Amino acid sequence: EVVLTQSPVTLSLSPGERATLSCRASQSVSSYLAWYLQKPGQAPRLLIYDASNRAAGIPARFSGSGSGTDFTLTISSLEPEDFAVYYCQQRSSWPITFGGGTKVEIK
């Protein structure tokens, strides 16, 4: 099973700041990594798929990069609605696995 480790666990930032979230895989997942955002009481929402492709309707301030075992989600300038929990997910091999999440909170 591919283990995804997200860091940091919590990120405290102010609106307008840049956020950089990391996801590291225990073995190569090629570019088969996605990012999701989840707000309290809501289902997750797909942000980025295949490491760097924005999903439909996702603003350009969200970008993804990386391949192999190291991946990054960058939010160029935090909007109030971006404060939430972010999960990475790999689809390179079964079982599908998710990272433990990074909470982006208001500083």
Add this chain to the structure above:
Amino acid sequence: QVQLVESGGGVVQPGRSLRLSCATSGFTFRSYGMHWVRQAPGKGLEWVAVISFDGSTKYYGDSVKGRFTISRDNSRNTLDLQMNSLRAEDTAVYYCAKEREKTTNFDYWGRGTLVTVSS
């Protein structure tokens, strides 16, 4: 628009069974693989099971293998999850999720249904 609506959650005793359903609309259900993903209270996401577009292929997470069965009815646009021999650790919100195109990413999710396993 795409809609996924789960139902069937509730409180159940350990060792008992429960069947979840997901009613879908707004897309060509028979063309997409479908998944169940769960989230224990205050915890992260855990993938549970997948069924291919035609129902011919199914995979399960290790924690539910042999106890849960995923199925679909392409004539009714519904997805089911039969859960047997339930354990306390199965307590979670269960989401059904649609695959994005032919990939195992999830572009649409339901709102979830809460399953609580407790005596």
